Amino acid sequence: MTAHIAHDTLVEDAARIVEGVPGVAFLKPGLAARFRSAWSGPGAGRPPVSGVRLTPGPGSWQVDVQVVAARRERAVDVARAVHTAVQAHLAAPAADGPAARVTVTVTGLV
8 A cells, every 4th residue: 555655646746747847738638537527526535647657667667758738839848858857856766776767748739
């Protein structure tokens, strides 16, 4: 249970970091977010974070981030900024281990 809570906390922290990067309009909504109202109700707990997937890799984390960027920004610049921010955030707790492998996909522009 503790590992699951730590994983959820890391995902939420990464999502918060990504949403604060200039040029990011929002995280890509997933299917869960679209149907959230169908299964949310009293006692439903926290809604799942869409747009960030965190999986353990060999020796470090594999992070897949999907964002929608603001049209006024270059997608490549937004992707690089998100990559740098997430990698720096995940490197802080595990300074002695290998760096997280971060993949950023810009799925659209608004």
